[in-house]
Amino acid sequence: MIGRMAAAAAAFLALGGMQAPPQPQAPGELALWRLDCGEFVIKQYGAFFSDTFQYPPGPKRIVDSCYLIRNGDRYMLWDAGLPGELAGQTVDMPAQTMTLNERIVDQLAPIGVRPEQIEFLGISHYHLDHIGQAADFPNATLVIGKGDVEVLRTQTGDFIQPDRLRPWLDGERRMVEAQSDIDLFHDGRVVMLSMPGHTPNHFALLVRLASGPVLLSGDLYHFTEQVENRGVPPFNHNRADTLASMDRFDRIARNLGARTIIQHEPADVAKLPAFPEAAR
Template sequence: MKKLIAAATAFLALSGMQAPPAQPAPLQLWRLDCGEFQINQYGAFFSDTFQYPEGPKTIVGSCYLIRNGSRYFLWDTGLTDRLVGRSFTTPAQTLKLKRSVLDQLKDINVRPEQIEMIGISHWHFDHVGQAKHFPNAQLLIGKGDVDALKADPPADKDSKEALAHWLEGSGKLEATIADKDVFGDGRVMMLTTPGHTAGHNALLVRLASGPVLLTGDLYHFTEQVANRGVPPFNHNRADTLASMDRFDRIAKNLGAKVIIQHEQADIAKLPAFPQAAQ
């Protein structure tokens, strides 16, 4: 019997036969509800060329959970969950939040400690609000945004407080300066797209059904894509336009499904929670 096994092994080696390559782990993408915003004067708020009409416009906030086999990555964390069930109004906008990220994760049996990494598209308060609930996760965020929050004074005190666990040295932090391969297998990539903020990133997710591109806040709604609308509060206008060009070229070259994270019509391109895109 030993001779037969040895002979078979030798034959397989000589004939070049190899075991089939291992199949990649399943990749899934869930969209999470992370807020709603009524912008009171969205023309002035979102265009520095007076592109859009005056008057209110409602946009949404969305976050995304990605599962790569047994590993979990959370993209953006939305408004603070102190807003759940109530609204907050400023002269510029009214903010609302129906459910927390933690509450939604319970629906798909994901515990906070299972989140291995959090990716933040940029430092604005409506993208970092619930990060503190995942202290064991490594935070991935552009270095330009880290520098903005560590500045004296910081770019935004509330955002700095939301990320204090990582900014003050307690949590695991990676300040990215280039595109970041999140899992090391090329299927989930943070794409450096500065302009809205100094360290802004978009996200590429290569699902089996086709690639998906999440904008962060490179765009806020559909009209911006054709009009190249640049909000007056963006960090750098020229960088914004260059990042829009890069993003659009990637989308075209890959045939990717683009999801503008604040655009209701775009997030509806993905399955409704708790279903996942695959």
């Protein structure tokens, strides 16, 4: 009897072609490049960045940085910098001067990344210096805060230029209107974090590199002094939301032991390898 059962079991396994279950595929390498997306000189930065008269009058230099993330063979761009037509120029405005050395697409070319390879374009918020070159990435799904989209549909101004995102706003390209944290690749490694206050649905970005997590600030902070003194710019959408988001951002940084990068702070951007090297 036992012999017949063993024979039947062997036949079943042979007929079914039984094999060990496939092992889960190891995740692809995660890499992050810092990109030069412009520079500002704020002429009266005390009045521009603090609603409590915290800072000296100015001027102050800050940078505009964007980031390329590769997750295996998939690409995401975080923020899209100043408008590409400013490349090679310095523009003088009443409150600031703006300079752009090189377009994002021209920076990506030497590392072999084409604009059409960008799958996701994550936008921290709707201000011009974060959406200026978005249209250069025609295949990208735009991921932006729902409340920010509502502003773009109803307002215009020097730093609110809906036409920069027109193909997405008009439904010609795919757009995700995020209201809470969003895991872009569904693997927990690249997560847009809801940090409202600077704008209605402002976001920061968490990138869990093998070398350790990196937190990109968007415009939650603009420079290092804000972290300690909680300076809130007078043009922020909501003061209380800003302070709550600062608290959340700092707690995440502490709990994860993350490297924090204030995207407008030259010293913070310099924590990452100089392009074309990547953090991994």
